[in-house]
Amino acid sequence: MKNLIVGQSGGPTAVINSSLYGVIQEAFLHTDEIENVYGMINGIEGFLKGKYTDLRAEMPPETLQALRITPGAYLGSCRYKLPEDLNDTVYPELFNRFRELNIGYFFYIGGNDSMDTVSKLSRYATEHREEIRIIGIPKTIDNDLINTDHTPGFGSAAKYVAASVCEIGIDASVYDTKSVTIVEIMGRHAGWLTAAGVLARKFKGDNPVLIYLPETDFDQEQFIADVQKAFQSKNNLVVCVSEGIHDKTGKFICEYENEAGTDTFGHKMLTGCGKYLENLVKSRLNVKVRSVELNVNQRCSAFAQSLTDSREAAKAGSFGVTAALKGETGKMVSFIRDNSVSYDISCGLVDVDEVCNKEKCVPLSWITGNGTDISQEFIDYALPLIQGNPAIPMKSGLPNYAYRK
Amino acid sequence: MKNLIVGQSGGPTAVINSSLYGVIQEAFLHTDEIENVYGMINGIEGFLKGKYTDLRAEMPPETLQALRITPGAYLGSCRYKLPEDLNDTVYPELFNRFRELNIGYFFYIGGNDSMDTVSKLSRYATEHREEIRIIGIPKTIDNDLINTDHTPGFGSAAKYVAASVCEIGIDASVYDTKSVTIVEIMGRHAGWLTAAGVLARKFKGDNPVLIYLPETDFDQEQFIADVQKAFQSKNNLVVCVSEGIHDKTGKFICEYENEAGTDTFGHKMLTGCGKYLENLVKSRLNVKVRSVELNVNQRCSAFAQSLTDSREAAKAGSFGVTAALKGETGKMVSFIRDNSVSYDISCGLVDVDEVCNKEKCVPLSWITGNGTDISQEFIDYALPLIQGNPAIPMKSGLPNYAYRK
Known part of the structure; x- marks a missing residue:
């Protein structure tokens, strides 16, 4: 049986921890296929320094639930770009660590740069026949990832x-x-x-x-x-x-x-x-x-967290785990919108090599009034994404967020 | 039967409209003593320009309820200082307008400067035997009014x-x-x-x-x-x-x-x-x-509105109305804390002349660490004031606030 490791990377959002929740709780369900569930501390950069944690040990059910509404990056984040040259020594160093921990599943929650990490690691793994499945879970408030209807966090x-x-x-x-x-x-x-x-x-x-x-x-x-x-x-x-x-x-x-x-x-x-x-x-x-x-x-901020966003972020995380268990690798979880009856989102997979380092902008046709206004199309697109307020557990009058000391 | 007029003055807070709600709903209850309920638009400054509204006409029950969670100043505000000289022509001008509208009760929701207005108007009224009762309802995020445990809005x-x-x-x-x-x-x-x-x-x-x-x-x-x-x-x-x-x-x-x-x-x-x-x-x-x-x-912001604050603000407003009906004038509503069992606030009245133009600072004994930290006394004082979250009615994913177009 293999182990799983998950990390967070790039700027914080209100729901990056909701995706972490999705990954962890799905992983916990598959005790027949996944043994240990590890978290990288400060992403790939911290992991290279040997920083990780055993999430089953540190994550009692109440902390796991609190992750769903906790903004920021519970595991800590990094802004670390892997070398373009896949022959760089950092790659065998990383995969040695993966092997030491018997990692079979690697999840990285992040934006553009993080998908670049996912792309490089999965290409390296393929070239070197490493038995590890590598999946990206999208997140960015900027909503600028291509090949997905929108991004968790937006x-x-x-x-x-x-x-x-x-x-x-x-x-x-x-x-x-x-x-x-x-x-x-x-x-x-x-x-x-x-x-x-x-x-x-x-x-x-x-x-x-x-x-x-x-x-x-x-x-x-x-x-x-x-x-x-x-x-x-x-x-x-x-x-x-x-x-x-x-x-x-x-x-x-x-x-x-x-x-x-x-x-x-x-x-x-x-x-x-x-x-x-x-x-x-x-x-x-x-x-x-x-x-x-x-x-x-x-x-x-989680003051104005969207329940829709929070749920979708968790769904992306758990979908990533089930996809990896089915054998997928080198993919990013994407959102596909179905507007036929009412707003509905299903998850899909896209090739991470195509997604990374590209940017999706607001269509020019949605910008009106000679560049001073926004069209109804944008409103129709964005309004479903901000619906619903999650119940925030409070302590001493303030949100009771999950945290590592 | 006399009419009532209420105005808002100074900077906005999350709950100044909650006090307005308190005044209005209490006034609506006393149909045997109060005939019309007017709102000054942009405080005393707007009123001097003839701007006011009939609140019974413009305030259906759902708008009145929405006031309780709407930040800002529904009636509009002003920063207008009345002349020090009570012989200035602005005073008879104002009281003529009061007489024209048959105003018997005047409420002003505001901070330091607004209490100065309340003080001057009530002194003028006493000197000239004007039959109008004048009451100040405190509000300020700064919490710097004296003779009250704290201020609504803080x-x-x-x-x-x-x-x-x-x-x-x-x-x-x-x-x-x-x-x-x-x-x-x-x-x-x-x-x-x-x-x-x-x-x-x-x-x-x-x-x-x-x-x-x-x-x-x-x-x-x-x-x-x-x-x-x-x-x-x-x-x-x-x-x-x-x-x-x-x-x-x-x-x-x-x-x-x-x-x-x-x-x-x-x-x-x-x-x-x-x-x-x-x-x-x-x-x-x-x-x-x-x-x-x-x-x-x-x-x-009403994102993080305190239910305690919102309720107390409304209570201050309604208490002001009942006090005026009992004959009080020249007073500011104050908060008296009872900590004997658990946190409890009752309303009182203080002489507005003593309150206005004075400032209450944080006691030096509550500032610790050579001016770098805050003591437990402050925490004990402030913590009860931030408790509870009001239910915010939503529309299209955003708070459904009351507003005048």
Whole structure:
């Protein structure tokens, strides 16, 4: 009988631990095929240093259940890129460790870069006839993986963004004076998360009135004109911008601010495009301006976790385990949407070599209003993903998350 | 029979509308004593421009119920200070409007400045024998009003801060590399909300490892030494700072950054102390640093609304109405804590003249570790205030808040 090992990699999400839950609980069911269940600490990088844990020993049922609602990466994560050259010494080093632990099943929960790891390991395993099945479980708030309807982690982040933008709109509207509030949202190259700001609108004309994604070029003069036009019908404007908006030469808008000056310590100032646009509006229009960077909470908050997202993340994990047990390797679990009656997701498998290092952007046809708005198609696509609130067990008034000390 | 008018003033909170709910539903019960129930739009400032609404007409039961969980200020708010001179023409102007609407009961939900309005109006009314009873309902996330155990709005903001700091700690700890994350929290003069960061700790030694309030002086060299010491036992540090921290000369730490340079448009750069400390740590220690400004969401989010806070806010509103009906005027509703068996709050009345324009700070004896930590007394004080989660009605996956178009 072989053992299983699972790791997490890349940035945290609200539901990466839900996928971990899916892998573990499915593995625990197959006591006839899987002996030990190990977790890599800090992904492949920690594993190379000999860091792993026996999950059956450290995971009582209540901790396993708490994983379902715990944001972040319970096992710790890493940003470690395996060498392109499969003849590098790191590969035999890794597979020696796998052999020592009698690993037959390897699961890696992550985004683009993590799928690159899955691709390299599975190609190495094939070349060297290593008896280990290697499966990737997708996760990223960016929703930029190809060959899957969406990625686990996006739904909860989108819900956090939509709910936060809605509340920022409420906050911005309490005074009767003209104001612009710029909300900077994560997404360097793909605007999926920023587009989710549109879900905050409760009625036609409601905030956010302007939404800018990195899929199109951003023109500063046009932006000022857009804001002035929006003031014709509304006093308090909320504007969503992706951190990765750029001009037509490809220069990021945040780079304009960062060129401006140095901080107290003589270093280049590093701020985002939200701060830059705040200063731009302040210098050009005589109105109150504020910028809000949603920052890390958009990827690590379980306040606004989507039950749909959390369930799908767990499903992806358990589907990966059953696929590996059937002999699959070198695959990433994907989501296939069935909209024929109502929203339904089934899991599939795609070749991980095709997925890694590619990026799925928001279709240009879903970006409307000359790059200032988001179409109904996006709303129809995203709305099912933010549905439902998981019951969060509380302790002393705060969520009772699972953690390793 | 007289009419009632209610207004909201100052910055939004998660539960200011809960107090509005309390006032309205109590007023609706006394059909034998109160005829119409009006709402000022944008507080006293909007009312002076003739802006008010008939709440019985615009408030169906479902909207009234939705008020209980809706953050922000449903009626709109203002920052309007009445003249010190009670002989100013604005006073007869206001009282003429009250007389025109046959107002017998005036309620103002707000913080320090709003209590100043309540004080001035009630003194004017007494001097001029105006037959109108004037009551203040406290609210502020800052918790800085005197003569009350705490203020409605603080509990929910404290819960938001504690839950966010906890999640930021989870996010910061996923990688194995040394890092400092600085969380900047609202509170210019009083550190109550920043102190609530301590509630995020799940075990001894957990984040946040350092907490700095504006009640004590902040020394930059000592801060660097504190961080270095904390690294001896932990790799990923979360530090909470109040926006109002200052050095021993009284100079705000954020002013250091703002002196640094100008933005792209030649204006003084305006950032907070979190950004400054991020740059300070970066320049002195060779570690990853990030700063997170919790920003407006800490005062306007219902994600982490405290049921205790929401219920108490409503209770303060309804208590104010019954007090006015009994003949009280010139008072602010206060909270009196009974800890004899378990946490219990009853409402009282305090002289509004004594409350306004004063500030309650965190007791120095509750600040420990040479100004870097918070004592158990604070935890015992604050923990009951963040208990319970109200059921939030959802629509399309997002909270279904009450709103005026």
